[in-house]
Amino acid sequence: QISEAEVALFSVSSYACQRRTTLDNHNSNLTDALSLLAENAELNNEDGRGVAFRRAAALMKALPTQVISMSQLRGLPCLGEHSLRVIKDVLENGVSSEVESTKQSKRYKALKILTGIFGVGAKTADRWIREGIYNLEQLRHSGQTLNRAQKSGLEHYDDLNEPVTKAEADAIGEIVQKAVDSVLTGSQVALTGGFRRGKLTGHDVDFLITHPEEGKEVGLMPKVVAWLESRGFLLYQKTTRNSYLESKDGPARPASNMDRFERCFSIFKLTKGKEQESTQPEEQNDLKTKDVLRPHMQVDTDQQLCELSKNYQMEAASHKIWRAVRVDLVVSPISQFAFAVLGWTGSKLFERELRRWAGHEKNMSLSSHALFDNTQNKYLRATSEEEIFAYLGLEYIPPSERNA
Template sequence: MPLPKRPANEIYSPILKRKRSSSPNSGSDAPGKSLLKVFIIDAKLDAEVVEDLRHLIDNFGTAAGTQLQLCPSAEDAQIVITDIHMQKRIERHVNWDTAKQKAIVTPQWLRDSFESKQLLPCGEYAALRELYEETIQNCPEDSQISASNDQDFPPKAIPSSRKGAGICYNHHYSCMRYSPLICPNQKLVEKLAILRRHREVEGLDIQALGYERAISVPFPRVITTNDFHEVSELPHIGRKILSKIQDFIQHGDIPECRTILNETRYQSLVLFNTVYGIGPSTARALYSSGLRTIKDLERHYGVTSRTNDSNDNASLEHLDRSTKTGLPDLSIKVGLELREELIMRIPRSEVEEIRDVVMNELAHIRSGCVSTITGGYRRGKIESNDIDIVISHKDLKPGDDQVKGLCAELIRCLYDKRLLTHVMYLSSFREHNTLRTTHWDSLQKALTVFILPDSGKGQKRIHRRLDLIFALPEVYHTAIVGWTGSTMFERDLRLWAKEKKGMKFDSSGISRRHDSKLYFPKSEEEVFELLDLEFIEPALRNADL
């Protein structure tokens, strides 16, 4: 199943124009043909481009017999084509509730579908980030709108919300797939991760998510040229990603990855992102201002020497406020001072040692607390980037600041003993309110920098990122699931809950969307049961690199 070759930098191949058909319904009466209705929002599109798009619609046809029909309104269309990328602007042309029921794509979807003579997956062409998931779900396929040629275009399996439907590697949702820590195609995954990272640092979030979803799909064996057709039918594998996989299968590398790794801009943006407090947007702004290296950042932020003992940045005088984030520059300055230590990975033994020290100090404040180390550690990683610990107590109750008070008291204790050097963030805590569109935040989260006490054996202790999550006992197991990860696994858990169960799920609780009814699972297994999912062990939730 070879893919058509196109120049790497090609975005749009001009179409030879002809006079447009006199009727937008031309071909609709042809026997055996099925119609897919398309609406074009011409705002931000040149008249010449609109004419080209109409020409493609008039002449579109797939092997399955599907034709396109230009539609006079978005309400009647299945596909909406637009070059608008903001919700407020799209609402000038399409009601938002209507937009959620359509596949809203860029013009490139039509061009690429026309060229390949098939309806391509819409995800990587989604025009609006806010409607990415809806665009995927509403994207039509030949199998959905044509009754002919089923053998050539078999309908993809529709995920069932019934518990026990079966976990399989090609399921649409990663929360219905086993994802081990190391997969058979790890080298390919690492190459795709470079492309994902490149899109992420460049602010191309929709494209980055497309690669992230593709990476999350496990294939049960090492891919060879004989497997290419089967790979092409996996969920979230679009035409562009297929071409990258084909390059890797045939040549053992992806040329675009080599190009990206040699780019000074990419190297600088990734380097800047290693500083705690610098995200992709800030990194791009710093690069645009002429900065290229860590030394440049240090001069820019006035970091002349490490000042760990001063702890000016860790002042706890505002712990009684609902949030504590500090000034952005202050956070970045701390990140620069501690960067070389914070980027060092943490072995499992040290993760456990830090947990023991924290819980020992907490026991002096309040005995009987329980805790679970979550994150990559719980998924089986040999080394972690940071440490996440979920903490609770059977007697904690909402409404009287017990969670917030216990969290603040522990932070003060660790700080006074010089174990905690910086508090970078302290989250809010809100009680349940039935009038809220989202359920209450039943967690208190403190994102900190921690250092173990001197062992007296000449072992150098270094700073580590430590996140402490205090949960009410009724949401303790929900918090454990939500903080175990991986990122894509959690994303699909939320998506599954919304689309299949009409529920809202995140680490702070589970509620029913239509009436805000709250659910309090008594175990991690019960969290999955409430969501009608088969239980997946933490070690098989590694749906990311």
Template sequence: MVPLKRRKITKPQATDQHSKICKFNDVAVFIIERKMGASRKSFLMQLGRSKGFKMEEHYSPCVTHVVSENNTGDEVQTWITNQAVGNDDKSFSSSLHLLDISWLTDSIAAGCPLPVQDKHKLKTSPKPSADVSVITVKSYACQRRSPLKHHNIFLTEPLEILAENAEFMENEGRSIAFRRSASVLKALPRAVREMDDLKDLPCLGEHSLRVIKEILEDGASREVESTRLSEQFRAMKALTGVFGVGVKSADRWFREGLRSPADLLRTGQNLNRAQQADQNNKESSLLLLGVRYYDDLNRPVTKNEALAISDIVERAVNAVLPGAIITLAGGFRRGKEDGHDVDFLITHPEEGTEEGLMPKVVSWLEDQGLLLYQKTTRNSYLESKDGPARPPHNMDRFERCFSIFKLQQTREGSVLPAGAGGVMEQRAEECWRAVRVDLVVSPYSQFAYATLGWTGSKLFERELRRWAGQERGVSLSSHTIYDSKRQCYLPASSEEEIFAHLGLEYIAPGERNA
């Protein structure tokens, strides 16, 4: 046996000398150990050096080829970016090759660095332009801020026409789908210019995307235009525009050959019980009123007209219940300059004093000659009985009055201020128009929920209820929130508290125009 002091290890020395011979100085290879392991990386580096490759121990700006195994291009790019932190040179070279391990093994087998082919390259996701940020929105409309004026009205209006037509066809699912698509577009921070702007956005179904694509490419959608001009759509829109007429009645009349409100009078259509009013007074017939004042009731109510009606309502309520709180709700609370009707919420800080208020208010308005029509319903909500047991429904059960007001105007169309009292006079220089007005009385303890529910928009409220049920496991209505797990109601004195109960960021009324 040879003594230890005389033993010589010559083979590794030969290998080390051989490894220092670099044949390809213009190619510097770095192997990422991630998902590969130290042993395999060490073996490949030794093998590469034995073939004359320049194999780098550490990543540096001099590296030209980065090789990895079982990693995506995005993962490798992120790894390299993280290595640059703290270094002077933090730039990511566009000439740097991100390659699969197959390029290195093929090159070693060939005895030289092979030209980089597409099959060797790691694929990376395209990066957005530096001056254009990626558009992201949240899934529920109640999570998004939807301003009254937005950038994509050229896309939302066509989708809303299709949504309205789906309602006429009693296809609620399709109608909601179109409205959700339009709602997403309303929340975008800029106008949509190409389909890539919509990538990964929620609630955009295939049908909506087809319509949007056609509008972006051709300027209009054939489906939307044919719908807008179709006899059925135009007739249904005209017939449902009659006050008190729903989709079912309008569809039946369309099938009978009726196309306009005038056809209803010409053919002497009878009303069902739900449409009946006081038959002792011809003008109190709801259908006759709806047809007679069709133009008035379908003409938008202006903000000034809404404020004039607000003065009248405040006088009427305070005359019978001093100290009451009156709030203008609906679209006007969301900042709209016009609407199809005017909604008011009424309450009183002293709980219970609001009971039976509506008949007194209606009587005062009738004495002043301000009502063409009114239908009053009582409050039928009982928390102890109707909360957890009652199935959820869009319609609340407050005391309310659906009415048609006579709003005084000059012949030039300006609104006259509310008078000092007495029966409304019809002087020669004055006239009036018919306006739809909804009055709703809420107990003070439910007023925050009523305010939220009656502010809208319709889709925003639908999405709030959907969020409450699907994401929070509670039931939301215009009366309260019921938590079935804890078996309790959640009181709220403000809209902010309701949003907090639901785990949502508060959204002001002006940004609920979903």
């Protein structure tokens, strides 16, 4: 039993954008539980609950040491009754019963599998589940009409659910830079998203493209995409043009957190590096079941057979000389570049909290395009992230500490 005096109390700011959240997390047992419940809420279109669990998880991520007792959490913001119950369960029993039952539920499993398809969101997955579709096999045989994105997503399912490494992100970055240089000299490419925050892997790779001369970037995306496409780098792409100028509601009040830059959601065909490329002799590339089915192995049960078949597929996949990778490309005019970089660096919760801080504490509206001061009734120009934090009255938080 720990006495009151021995318990370390934490003092933590209530907005995630006031905190420094690095990648080293001392409470992953707790944040994993809360994140899973957040994800489950989001998959069920319960956005309010989702945000509440995300905020609680982010708070726990920001704590400097491991929590061992509930009494340490006294006075901390962002922890609602439900989150506290989950934390208590994990601290006392090692696991949260709610998390365990969620993980095992048929619905959660199906939602995870189906939304794991690029182009499938919670709503589509829910509709399919109501029609009795719980997995890819059932989906393939269901006769459901899939859109172009979903077809691509299903085709490259395994690749797209395999984390992208930093090395792969850099390799794609070189290709994008080459494409951009070829179509408009002087253009700049910035790696954003999780990799800019120092993450070692990601679900995709995010790039922001600009040109130092305002206006030169107009029409850049279709040219970049055409360059990539003609060289066989794209398995899928959907380009959306810039809708910022023509919109009536003004830049500071986007309908959602979606921005209106010219963008391209794509799937790259990335040739594997030399070190990954078949280092084995030729004849072993022609994989036979016998290579996986070792003679001493007994195949008695369905489960063993399933395991073997999985191994076989994995071995076969490892002999493929390319893989599919999700890539987001965004083009921003230089005048909005600082806002775009800030908006596309994330994390998602950090961004949400920045906007909430701006609105609730500063009477300002922040988007990936601009910062509007509602009190002075004017836009605040910025050429760096540091300036934006300063306008917002926040201490500057570097990307590596935005992992809320």
